[in-house]
Amino acid sequence: MLIKKPADVASSEITPKRAYLSRRTFMAGAAAAGASLLAGRKLLEMGSPAQVVEAGAKLSTVKGPFGTDEKLTPYKDVTTYNNFYEFSTDKDGPAALAKDFRTRPWQVKVEGLVQKPRTFDIDDILKLAPLEERVYRHRCVEGWSMVIPWVGYPLSSLLKQVDPLGKAKYVEFTTILDPKQMPGQRARILDWPYIEGLRLDEAMHPLAILCVGLYGEALPNQDGAPVRIVVPWKYGFKSAKSLVKIRLVEQQPINTWNQAAPSEYGFYSNVNPQVDHPRWSQKMERRIDGSGFFASIKKIPTRPFNGYGDQVAQLYAGMDLRKYF
Amino acid sequence: MTRVGWLKLAIFPLCLAPLGLLVWKAANANLGANPIEAITHSTGDWTLRLLLVTLAITPLRKLTGQLWLIGLRRMIGLFAFFYGCLHFLTYIWLDQGFDVHSMAKDVYKRPFITMGFTAFVLLIPLAVTSTRKMIQRLGGRRWQWLHRLIYVTATAAIVHFTWAMKKDIHRPIEYGIVLAMLLGYRVVAWARASTGNQPKRVPEVTGIAAD
Ligand code: HEM
Numbered sequence: 001m002l003i004k005k006p007a008d009v010a011s012s013e014i015t016p017k018r019a020y021l022s023r024r025t026f027m028a029g030a031a032a033a034g035a036s037l038l039a040g041r042k043l044l045e046m047g048s049p050a051q052v053v054e055a056g057a058k059l060s061t062v063k064g065p066f067g068t069d070e071k072l073t074p075y076k077d078v079t080t081y082n083n084f085y086e087f088s089t090d091k092d093g094p095a096a097l098a099k100d101f102r103t104r105p106w107q108v109k110v111e112g113l114v115q116k117p118r119t120f121d122i123d124d125i126l127k128l129a130p131l132e133e134r135v136y137r138h139r140c141v142e143g144w145s146m147v148i149p150w151v152g153y154p155l156s157s158l159l160k161q162v163d164p165l166g167k168a169k170y171v172e173f174t175t176i177l178d179p180k181q182m183p184g185q186r187a188r189i190l191d192w193p194y195i196e197g198l199r200l201d202e203a204m205h206p207l208a209i210l211c212v213g214l215y216g217e218a219l220p221n222q223d224g225a226p227v228r229i230v231v232p233w234k235y236g237f238k239s240a241k242s243l244v245k246i247r248l249v250e251q252q253p254i255n256t257w258n259q260a261a262p263s264e265y266g267f268y269s270n271v272n273p274q275v276d277h278p279r280w281s282q283k284m285e286r287r288i289d290g291s292g293f294f295a296s297i298k299k300i301p302t303r304p305f306n307g308y309g310d311q312v313a314q315l316y317a318g319m320d321l322r323k324y325f
Numbered sequence: 326m327t328r329v330g331w332l333k334l335a336i337f338p339l340c341l342a343p344l345g346l347l348v349w350k351a352a353n354a355n356l357g358a359n360p361i362e363a364i365t366h367s368t369g370d371w372t373l374r375l376l377l378v379t380l381a382i383t384p385l386r387k388l389t390g391q392l393w394l395i396g397l398r399r400m401i402g403l404f405a406f407f408y409g410c411l412h413f414l415t416y417i418w419l420d421q422g423f424d425v426h427s428m429a430k431d432v433y434k435r436p437f438i439t440m441g442f443t444a445f446v447l448l449i450p451l452a453v454t455s456t457r458k459m460i461q462r463l464g465g466r467r468w469q470w471l472h473r474l475i476y477v478t479a480t481a482a483i484v485h486f487t488w489a490m491k492k493d494i495h496r497p498i499e500y501g502i503v504l505a506m507l508l509g510y511r512v513v514a515w516a517r518a519s520t521g522n523q524p525k526r527v528p529e530v531t532g533i534a535a536d
Pocket of ligand 1: 365367368370372440478486489
């Protein structure tokens, strides 16, 4: 059973969000409105059992590995500060514009150089492996970072289902193309649909997850619902959202940002403080963690591979990471 | 009070409103997930907008025949400089935390910062020479020539804005079109004046001296 009654939800899963909401509503002097909103959502959740895991539905999770005890980014910031160009190039745009985005029915084709190509229904994906809570640092190429409690399981669990052939060297991820629902796709800001890629060994690494939620809930639409990848040692744009196709291939895929500006965004895009983006330094980052205005002035040093070097550095042994940036 | 005096009294608080809004939002923790980015963007936007308003005054007064409008120009121009200072201060303090080494590298290495810096530095002599005393000291002609630097500043600002964008440049293009129209007006006016089919130009500075 994937849905839980609100009472079953471990308080640790939702406290930061609740705390946030109560503080905000208190300050705005609109506690009543806030309460009825929360209550209303609960009613909706309980009243519509058919919609098992639409955005916001509670997910039951087990604690996953590679955690961190850094302060979590408040739910509100994770869901209102989004780079999701399919909806808008403004960071506060996707939250509103993705509100009615349909995530059911939803299928993900897994194909290409595999023994057993298969189309997964989203509800099968949710049941393929136990859902883990993975608290990861998330570093955007623009110089800010978050700490997010994602929900998902290793991407390898999905890939093993289709039996990749020996020839398969890379994995290509494709985001849904649906300009009717995604206003950003009506302008040719990027060459839609959004494509990302990983080397097969990167995709099979236990840190790389197939992600279906955050903060113990199904993914909010603006965060890439209903299913995305999260690759925490790479800049955020590598973690493609709202996936409809995963293809195993022999040649290195051309990822969308690399195609748009090859000198600025590479295929690998591992977090690397030694390699500057041409328009800004990558040495430091601004952590978004709800600590307030004055605390946010102080940047923190960016770590190689976003602090996951112990786990992933060996994937790149012998490679010149300035060349393969 | 004169007509322009009343108008200035009304416009002054209007020019302060964007700053007031920022302070209000900051005090209420309402600047979004990344307050420093929000402040950088807002102050940058208002510097550019006020530069364009400043540049619109001459065409406006000539097209409408309301020559007294020139009396607004210095105030709005100085407000553009004021927001430019806030924008620059946001960068050196809030963004870079006074890290001189990192900033020097930024100005030298990052074309979009180099452009912004150029735009800002060229505004300084204009602000310094904006007083009536300075106009008299320089003499109207020379003062006028100096203040044409604002064309360079505004152009550099558009380039700065364009280069600051990751991919979506529709906003800098919109502002760029406005600037092109404002500068285009001047080109046409000069061309006409030099072929002699327009009445002698009213020297710009007289309006200022009269305010
Ligand atoms: C007259 C001078 C300047 C004008 C008119 C100006 C204008 C702007 C504008 C319109 C933006 C974009 C705001 C947005 O996205 O809404 C911007 C961004 C920015 N400006 Fe300026 N600027 C000026 C000078 C400077 C200077 C001197 C610096 C620093 C040395 C600077 C640093 C920045 C930075 C860091 C950004 C943010 C870019 C980003 O978000 O990636 N600007 N400026």
